[in-house]
Amino acid sequence: MKTQKYRPYTRIDLPDRTWPSKVIDTAPAWCSVDLRDGNQALVQPMNLEEKLELFQLLTNIGFKEIEVGFPAASQIEFDFMRMLIDGNRIPEGVVIQTLTQSKEQLIKKTFASFEGAKDAIIHLYNSTSTLQRDVVFKMERKEIVALGVAGAKLIHELAKDSDVKVRYEYSPESFTGTELDFALEICQAIMDVWEPTPENPVILNLPATVEMSTPNIYADQIEWFCRNLPSRDCALISLHGHNDRGTAVAATELALMAGADRVEGTLFGNGERTGNVDLVTLALNMFTQGVDPELDLSNINKVINVYERCTKMSVHARHPYAGELVYTAFSGSHQDAINKGMDAIIHDPQSFWEVPYLPIDPQDVGRTYESIIRINSQSGKGGVAYVMDKDFGFKLPKEMHPGFGRVVQEIADAQGDELSPDMIFHAFEKEYLFNSTGYALKAFNVLKRHLDNDEESSTAEVEAMLEVHGEEKWIEAVGNGPLDGFCQGLRDTLGLDFTLHAYHEHALTRGSSSKAVTYIEIYDQDNESWWGAGVDTDIIISSIKALLSALNRSDNKNN
Structure with a gap:
């Protein structure tokens, strides 16, 4: 491994950071970018019908802001925008968001795409990172600022003449690769053009376009930015995490503790490379702490079905909260603890949810208890007893568990695979109920x-x-x-x-x-x-x- 090719990410000098002592006690403003970030990451991008079905799912879940595409970049993106507006398919209270680079022709086409909408967010971005300035654009800081400001001015002028109530969003793309002082400089320059107020704030989206550091450093960056932004009350600080290091959820949570107000992400983390931050996991993490995420994920199976049908992607079996196996225990010791925890909940249904190995009640997301415990060669007597009780109503005495557990263990060892509940019950019938040889x-x-x-x-x-x-x-x-x-x-x-x-x-x-x-x-x-x-x-x-x-x-x- 050629470790000498790499160097550690620069730490932020913030010795008096306050975010470690904060907690998340309210939901942020959510913005789904499934139809843009998610769509551009698909091997086979969605057609209009699939986009519409996914859009309707997002509104049913409760998203109030949805980035529906990059209408100046492709005809299908433009057509989808017109389908939503001309077909009156945007529910009351939902705001569509559109993305554009800081180029005149793209900005003008973007405005044409959402003409007739009640309101819209226009999301302007240009890359600000040191690497892209040096390698891709060959531009100095002042040239990058000028590019962003030119786009902001054109948007501001077009918004004045539009019948649409236009809200502004700006992203210094690759924020995590940008010097903090420069990110602050360009965002302040954009705000000077758009002249936001506390009543009409601008959205400053600070994306981890590439996740480059441990989550605590992203939190430091956000806290530093929030402290040093002169008109902090005139801006909503938005997060847009990617998962290159596999810690996008943690980074976003810490950044919310550091003062951010809003989160952009996708269902199940679909996005470029290793994906965007997963909004399902974020929301249900809050839910398990007694915080209302203000997103309705009570029918997780329906969300999965629509997502998989529209994107042709699969939700991993071990995906947090949503995977097929995440509420399932095969280990004998886990099964025994779950069995006892579920029994305690049944006898005290008014208590807090406290079941070993299950941080959330599966029924709260529309799952059943049928698959909490499944049996294979790794399973134990408690798991077998649980299946007999929950699936068939046989409440085996505790002293009986070891004997029947050994019977099932022998079958599982010989089978070399998972045993279905019916196979376990047939073993019980053969061993106990129909054993009449003598x-x-x-x-x-x-x-x-x-x-x-x-x-x-x-x-x-x-x-x-x-x-x-x-x-x-x-x-x-x-x-x-x-x-x-x-x-x-x-x-x-x-x-x-x-x-x-x-x-x-x-x-x-x-x-x-x-x-x-x-x-x-x-x-x-x-x-x-x-x-x-x-x-x-x-x-x-x-x-x-x-x-x-x-x-x-x-x-x-x-x-």
């Missing part, structure tokens, strides 16, 4: 129940027909209840040696045809523990089935 119930009756005043001395007479290793066996016995009587009959008639150790039951379904499930643990003659399960509309029969299930599992260890 003992199968054919008939069961409670003949009499004797209820004395002392409940502990009540008795029950039972009879049962079993198939035991292929032979029918008739059992008659008396016990202090139907299950106890059946146990006594198994010992007396078949000579079985076991101890009933634990009993759990719960309703499996509701209604007139509801079923119950019973879980029973026995200790066999070798003092080994075996769990069984049974399901029936009769709770007594479900307990008899559960006992036989446990005996069958014990019997199978020798076969």
